Amino acid sequence: MPFVTAKDGCNLFYKDWGEGTPVVLIHGWPLSADMWESQAVFLAAQGLRVISYDRRGFGRSDQPWTGYDYDTFADDLATVMDKLDLNDAVLIGFSMGGGEVARYLGRHGAARVAKAALISAITPYMLETDDNPGGVSQTVFDGMVAGIEKDRAQFFVDFAPSFYGNTLLDKKASEGLLQWTLMMAMQASPKATTDCVRAFSETDFRKDLEGATIPVLLIHGKDDKTVPIDASARKAVKLLKNARLIEYEGQAHGLTATAAEKVNQDLIAFITG
DSSP states (O other), rough: OOEEETSOOOEEEEEESSSSSSSEEETTTOOOOOGGGGHHHHHHHHEEEEEOOOOSSSSTSOOOOOOHHHHHHHHHHHHHHHHOOSSSEEEETTTTTHHHHHHHHHHHHHHEEEEEEESSSSSSSOOOOOOOOTTOOHHHHHHHHHHHHHHHHHHHHHEEEHHHOOOOOOOOOOOHHHHHHHHHHSSSOOOHHHHHHHHHHHHHHHHHHHHHOOOOEEEETOOOOSSSSGGGGHHHHHHSSSSEEEETTTTTHHHHHHHHHHHHHHHHHHHHH
């Protein structure tokens, strides 16, 4: 399997499909690069080079005890970019992966990047604080950590239906998709899983976004209960200098799977437009 090695020795698994303009896919919590299956196959078939990698602690990458913070994650992304010598790339981050995109741009600049997309992203700042009204209460994230530490498998069994927007009358995610999500989640390090809850909830990306000048596409579901749109995309688009937000009616958080065809079409239009 192909790996690149980060500066602290952590080995990061990656996939490299197709040829053409490089598109780098950064996955969400608690998943792996495999969550991008629909997008990766589609974009590679459109004549693009698609690179997706497993964040440290997740999927097939190494599981170190420490390093689950966004400066390290951004440096890991820089390792992927540098070692594969990617230029004029399009960065696409889903959920907590949007934080990698933002912090990479703030920390490493856009010399290798032409465009970026944030899908269901946690940017600009999830946590409710005095200077971030409308964020998500600390008690929510404390409850997530407590649930994971008590019974990680059952937490994700309970978490996945809401992630995709399943209701009693509308099953957007199949049973197979729910089981596959559990498989990806349980492949991750338990330490990485809880540390990342703290990282994506407590990291402030507002300055990272304010400094970005490249074109940015934001895609977010109006019914997202995992990362509410009012606390994320609707704030982020106001901070970015060159951005467009597409809101998906009736879609929840995991819309790369539940609205894959629409996501694919919006991404290819943005990348090639």
